[in-house]
Amino acid sequence: MGYSIIILSLAAVVVAAWLIQMILLLVVNRRVLSHIKSEKKDSLALAAEDKPGVSVLIYAHNQGDSLMRNLPVLLDNDYPDFEVIVIDDMSCDDTQNVLTIMEQRSEHFFHTKITDKVRTMSHRKLALLLGVKAAHHDIIVTTKAQCIPATKDWLSSMVRNMDDRTEIVLGPMVFESRRGIVARFCQYDLLQRMISLFGITLSFRAFAGWGDNMAFRKHLLFDDNNKAFSSHLDIHPGDDDLFVAAMARRRNVKVECTPESIIVKQEDQLTKAWSKDRVTRAFTAKRYAMFPKLIKVLDYATRYLCVLPGLAIAIYAGLSFDWILMSSALALLVLRVLTIATLTYLTTKELGVRRYFYSPICYDLLIPVVDLVFWIRATLGQRTFYVGRV
Numbered sequence: 369m370g371y372s373i374i375i376l377s378l379a380a381v382v383v384a385a386w387l388i389q390m391i392l393l394l395v396v397n398r399r400v401l402s403h404i405k406s407e408k409k410d411s412l413a414l415a416a417e418d419k420p421g422v423s424v425l426i427y428a429h430n431q432g433d434s435l436m437r438n439l440p441v442l443l444d445n446d447y448p449d450f451e452v453i454v455i456d457d458m459s460c461d462d463t464q465n466v467l468t469i470m471e472q473r474s475e476h477f478f479h480t481k482i483t484d485k486v487r488t489m490s491h492r493k494l495a496l497l498l499g500v501k502a503a504h505h506d507i508i509v510t511t512k513a514q515c516i517p518a519t520k521d522w523l524s525s526m527v528r529n530m531d532d533r534t535e536i537v538l539g540p541m542v543f544e545s546r547r548g549i550v551a552r553f554c555q556y557d558l559l560q561r562m563i564s565l566f567g568i569t570l571s572f573r574a575f576a577g578w579g580d581n582m583a584f585r586k587h588l589l590f591d592d593n594n595k596a597f598s599s600h601l602d603i604h605p606g607d608d609d610l611f612v613a614a615m616a617r618r619r620n621v622k623v624e625c626t627p628e629s630i631i632v633k634q635e636d637q638l639t640k641a642w643s644k645d646r647v648t649r650a651f652t653a654k655r656y657a658m659f660p661k662l663i664k665v666l667d668y669a670t671r672y673l674c675v676l677p678g679l680a681i682a683i684y685a686g687l688s689f690d691w692i693l694m695s696s697a698l699a700l701l702v703l704r705v706l707t708i709a710t711l712t713y714l715t716t717k718e719l720g721v722r723r724y725f726y727s728p729i730c731y732d733l734l735i736p737v738v739d740l741v742f743w744i745r746a747t748l749g750q751r752t753f754y755v756g757r758v
Contacts, residue, residue: 375684378677379697385674386700390707392667396567397711400625403570404718407626420530421449422523423503423586424511427495427579428454431513432462434634435470438516443474446520447527453502454513455495456481478502490755492579492607493597500589509583510608511631514641515541518630518720525629526583529622535588536612536621538569539581541631545722546638554642556727557735561649563715564667566623568660574621575660576653579608581631588615600655603753605648610655627720643742650739650746651753668736675701675733705729 424442428435435454442452456463456479467479480502482491500508509526517523529537540562543555565576588611589596596614600606612621635641653661678701685694708728716723746753 375681378681381673382678382681382697382700385670386678386704388666388670389674389704392663392670393704393707393711396571396663397563397708397715399570400563400566401711401715401718403566403623404625404715407624408718419448419524419527420507421505422447422451422507422509422527422583423499423505424450424452424509424523425496425499425503426452426454426511426513427457427492427499428459428463428513429457429491430459430461430463432459432466434514435463435466438513438634439466439470439477441516442511443470443476444520445517445523447523449505450476450523451504452477453499454479455499457491457495458482490601490604490607492604493601496579496607497589500586503586506586507583508586510579510581512580512633514635515580515631515633518632519628521628522631525626526581526624529624530583530585533619534622535585536574536577536615537583537624538566538574538577538612538621539583539624539629539631540566540719541578541580541633542719542721543638543642544632544634551638552727553731553734554638555722556724556731557646557738558642559712559716559721559724560735563712564664566625568663569621569623572659573618574616575613575656576609577612580633581629582608582612584615600652602755603652604755605652605753606655609649609652613656625719627718630719630721646738646742647745647749648753650742651750654746664739668739671733671736674704705732708732 426435426442439452439454452474454467454477456467458481464481470477471479480498482494482498496510507527507530509523526537526539541558542562543551543558545555546552562578565578568575596611597607599614600610633641678697682694682697682701685691685697705728709725712728713723713725
């Protein structure tokens with residue numbers, strides 16, 4: 369049966385987009401699944417003398433309840449030599465009281481605070497600098513007050529990747545499991561962003577990171593005239609993702625992705641926290657290297673170029689009673705969706721977190737739209753991200 373030039377053109381677009389999608393899925397996303405499986409085979413049972421000292425830094429602002437709930441769990445980590453340092457950013461709740469109590473209870477715990485209303489530098493970056501200067505150990509692990517390790521082996525799993533040439537280790541983070549359509553989307557969106565970040569890092573090179581679960585060597589903040597922050601001192605965010613972007617090399621960043629290394633983020637207002645993180649990342653993402661941005665654009669563009677013309681062809685073929693063409697179009701769409709769902713399900717299963725199979729089917733075309741919305745929000749509100757501006 370002869371086809372019009374429009375149908376042939378659409379078919380060529382669909383096939384090309386489908387091939388690009390499958391390459392991204394099987395090269396980038398599947399790389400994360402393979403990495404998890406290989407890391408799970410490695411034992412965490414190192415001798416105590418082989419485990420270097422670790423300083424855990426926590427930034428806190430009005431997080432008294434979270435600190436009271438999470439610090440005891442963090443201090444109970446099964447690691448021979450570590451300290452926890454909380455940097456309080458001028459909290460006006462009971463944070464200071466909580467920190468004082470915890471310092472009396474544990475010899476591993478210390479705290480300091482930002483006392484002045486500094487207007488020339490991001491408080492998060494200042495807190496990180498203060499914490500690193502106060503740290504007694506060379507290896508720094510960062511997290512947040514509202515975060516809690518999934519297991520007692522968190523520090524062991526994060527630190528085991530620190531060899532002679534490794535300077536940064538990126539670890540996984542998930543939202544605490546909640547019910548509801550919106551909460552489930554927020555959880556799934558964070559998971560997909562984590563998989564994308566780890567996949568690109570493992571396949572090519574690190575371009576960002578999350579301060580909720582990250583380890584690095586102390587000297588990175590002070591070498592080369594503070595190169596870690598010098599390129600983005602004019603903005604509030606960037607203490608984690610732009611820090612990694614500035615300091616990452618091809619072989620100095622590793623990914624730790626096992627059930628033991630997971631940090632669970634407990635947010636009282638999950639949607640609000642997710643939205644805030646999303647708009648902040650949309651703003652700092654403009655300063656990422658070109659390659660990861662091209663990967664994202666290619667991924668999002670080919671999603672629509674595969675699905676929408678594919679559905680159009682299937683509908684046209686059905687109306688024309690061309691069952692071969694309709695079956696071929698639908699087969700490509702179904703195979704792509706099954707690949708995404710299967711990879712996501714297997715990845716979450718290996719990590720031991722909430723498993724997703726139907727979510728990729730429901731949210732696949734929604735995530736690019738969400739990204740665009742937050743890019744617009746970040747662009748319109750970019751004034752608020754700069755230091756010294758309101």
